[in-house]
Amino acid sequence: MASPEYKIPLRSVTIVVLALLSLGIHLTVNYLGGYGYFRDELYYIACSRHLAAGYVDQPPLSIFFLSLARIFLGDSVFAIRLIPAIASALSIVVLCMLVRKLNGGRTAAVIASLSFIASGQLLAFHAYYSLNSFDILFWLLAAYVLVLLADRATDKTWVLLGLILGLALLNKTSAIWLGAGIGASLLLTRLRGHLKTRGPYLAAGTALLLFSPYILWNVAYGFPHLEFMRNAVSGKYSSLTRSRFVVDQFMNMNPPIVLMALLGLCWYLISKEGRRYRFLAVIFITVFVILLLNPHSKSEYIAAAYPIVLAGGGVMAERLGQRWGQAVPLGLGALLVLSGLAAAPFALPVLPVETYIRYARMWGVTPSTPENQQLSELPQFFADMQCWEELARDVSKAYLSIPGEERLTTVALVGNYGEAGALELFARKYPLPRVISTHNSYWFWGVGDTNITTFIRLGGSKDSYSKNYGAVELAGVHTCRYCMPYENNLSIFVARQRRRPIEEVWGESKHFE
DSSP: OOOGGGSOOOOHHHHHHHHHHHHHHHHHHHHHTTTSOOHHHHHHHHHTTSOOSOBTTBOSHHHHHHHHHHHHHOSSHHHHHHHHHHHHHHHHHHHHHHHHHTTOOHHHHHHHHHHHHHOHHHHHHTSSOSSHHHHHHHHHHHHHHHHHHHHSOOHHHHHHHHHHHHHHHHHOTTHHHHHHHHHHHHHHSGGGGGGGSSHHHHHHHHHHHHHHHHHHHHHHTTOHHHHHHHHHHHTTTTTOOHHHHHHHHHHHHOHHHHHHHHHHHHHHHTSTTGGGGHHHHHHHHHHHHHHHHSTTOOGGGGGGGHHHHHHHHHHHHHHHHHHHOTHHHHHHHHHHHHHHHHHHHHHSSOSOHHHHHHHHHHTTOOOOOSSSOOOOSSOHHHHTTSSHHHHHHHHHHHHHTSOHHHHTTEEEEESSHHHHHHHHHGGGTSOOOEEEEOBTHHHHHOSOSSOOOEEEEESSOHHHHHTTEEEEEEEEEEOOSSSOGGGSSEEEEEEEEESSOHHHHGGGOOBOO
């Protein structure tokens, strides 16, 4: 490759503009309202009312962030989605800083950032509040600090890497794969010399210390997170295959993004200039192999590793432009913009539902889900953003049909955390009973101390409930065309005279998945 001396320097103003571009995209979509709360967002809001050292399905860090956001911003859709929007901008900043450390210029930063923004999966991860937007940021920060260590290692920098890894683990346990990738890079690249110093062990110790509250929480409660993962793999993810994991990289990330990732891997592994940073390729390859060895990995699990190689892809594109002319990066940039615009409606709730359905049919895209679930006209990602307020309204009507004094001893016992979270959140707008559920962390929160005489139950049939209740009556039906099919035509029952007290069976009724 030609010497990088002809590149246009990467200045701070360029980084700010690229970050604002990403932020502006998400703020615009959030302002337009999207499709409403995502199922998991309702659950995370509920978790933020029960701050703890751990939860069945996640460590506590993102929940603490959400709790703070709710204090200062509220819990509207726009408010909670402002946080991942800001995270997307911060990730662009770190991505550009990484490009600059790789000796990339303005062209490299623009191409890498466009790759980030045009990725369907990365777009989707910043479109709603979840662990994933923070996960991507932590992986990029770890890669940046690792490059700093490769240039000049100090104990303070190793401790900084440990802090980032520890926070990444406190956010999402899949950061273990990042740790495995860093470990492999220490063994297989020029970084191995650091194993003779105390630096890597300081980093590992720091990460373990930060992550220890969640480890201790799991020990204290019988490792519920491991039970959750076992159930998920054997249940809702059991239909996933290795071939689908590979194919879905193209479908979910966007084909040009995979191309840019491959260019990045080539730059790290083949080019004389890039081989200095080969350890970044080793991280990506290690994570890919780990996930491929698992027969039921979701394709999105590797998404956080992509920006690390997209940085190298941006530098590679810039170097190709220096050798073969600026038509190369210009062409790649145009391809990224056009493909990103085409993919955006599949990742962001930006089109009206009917328009989205027509758009998907035009492209021949059928609704999809990584879980063993029946679908209707929308993919699960968008279906899980539909009709939660309507569900709360319909349950409220059933609740108001119960005599006044009896309502004081009525609870809604529902089957999943989406329903539970929706009823709790919209209780500020509609009269609704207290909510209990056996799903994930709701099971830990228990049945409460209030005497319970009456239960509102969702779904199922009168005959099935009559086995556990002496009196069951249908109080309404919730319908929703675009939600997940199992939330549509949902019967709402009022059940009384429970044959066994709920407190007596609660311990055997947990549902971790």
